[in-house]
Amino acid sequence: MLIFIAFLYFCLACSLIWLVVFPSGREFVAQIVSGTLARLDQRRGNFQQQTGRGAAGLLEAAVQLARTQWKFARRNYLALSAGMVAIAIPTVVVLIASKPGNLPAYEDAAAPPDPQVMALLAGENLAPPAALPPMAFTTREVELVRPMLVNASRNWTLLHPDFNQRLLMAFKIMKEKHGYEMALLEGYRSPARQDLLAGMGNQVTNARAFQSRHQYGLAADCAFWRDGKLVITETDPWAMRGYRLYGEVAESLGLTWGGRWTMMDFGHTELRMKGVMRR
Incomplete structure (x- = not known):
């Protein structure tokens, strides 16, 4: 089980490094978000035609909010990435080092005998x-x-x-x-x-x-x-x-x-x- 957790942490660390250091990582995420926003725009237009401007306005506001948050994330990707690492590392350390007996199927040794x-x-x-x-x-x-x-x-x-x-x-x-x-x-x-x-x-x-x-x-x-x-x-x-x-x-x-x-x-x-x- 500990090997599995270590593998997951390794994958998470590699992903964060890819996103922070390599432009291709940021471009990959940007393409996903851009595609999602484009689909939201399309659905907003369909929704507006079916229900009228009043209800569609709520959806348009949600899309604009999503765009604003995405722009903020792109401008501050280094700080956000560092924050994700800062959250992930203590969590893994607490699970493995502080009280490993809580992990499923953890194999620990008994106290040293007298x-x-x-x-x-x-x-x-x-x-x-x-x-x-x-x-x-x-x-x-x-x-x-x-x-x-x-x-x-x-x-x-x-x-x-x-x-x-x-x-x-x-x-x-x-x-x-x-x-x-x-x-x-x-x-x-x-x-x-x-x-x-x-x-x-x-x-x-x-x-x-x-x-x-x-x-x-x-x-x-x-x-x-x-x-x-x-x-x-x-x-x-x-x-x-x-x-x-x-x-x-x-x-x-x-x-x-x-x-x-x-x-x-x-x-x-x-x-x-x-x-x-x-x-």
Whole structure:
């Protein structure tokens, strides 16, 4: 996407240089404007014959105004061109440099992981926790927050190996350090399921097939397991404290946490790897 924006900016810059420096560029624009004004004159004459002088006067005034503006533009083309460049450059800089994450399909890297935490992963192969009972994903409380969760994939082997181990380490730290037992709600998500969820509205997801890292095994939605039940709600202060801690732990492992997004997704984490989200 950034390459496409850079290409558009290059074309815009070349066009402005052509118009400002080379007479052929100005002549080209002059021919277009002159032709347009000539057609307006012709239509004004036809309109005047059909409707009379009163209504045609309005059109004649509009044509005269257009001619006046065109003469002004030709006299001050250097200043106008400089103004266009002055407007275009800051806009492109703001989009690319200030907040590139707002660009569609932008591929950015996660924050640098904590070296001490990453050292815990070195040489360690963490095993997934025991699967939760299927009935845990069919309760009314769960359905209200996460519809169609019962059919979601919770197969750890479908996750990217690197993301798999980082997520398991996050689960381990959350349990041993903070006392929260984590539960995987959904990991890998097929393109068909992604489109199905997107069709349910932006409150579920605004990403179509292959626009989510779930399709690459690089994202997971998680919640908490307390007293034999899933706790997903954001109205529970205990759960919200857990989400904040989970975000801190995930980011220390180099993962991206959905709780910092404009459309906040507190249980979502993902591993951003270059060369994956190119669509």
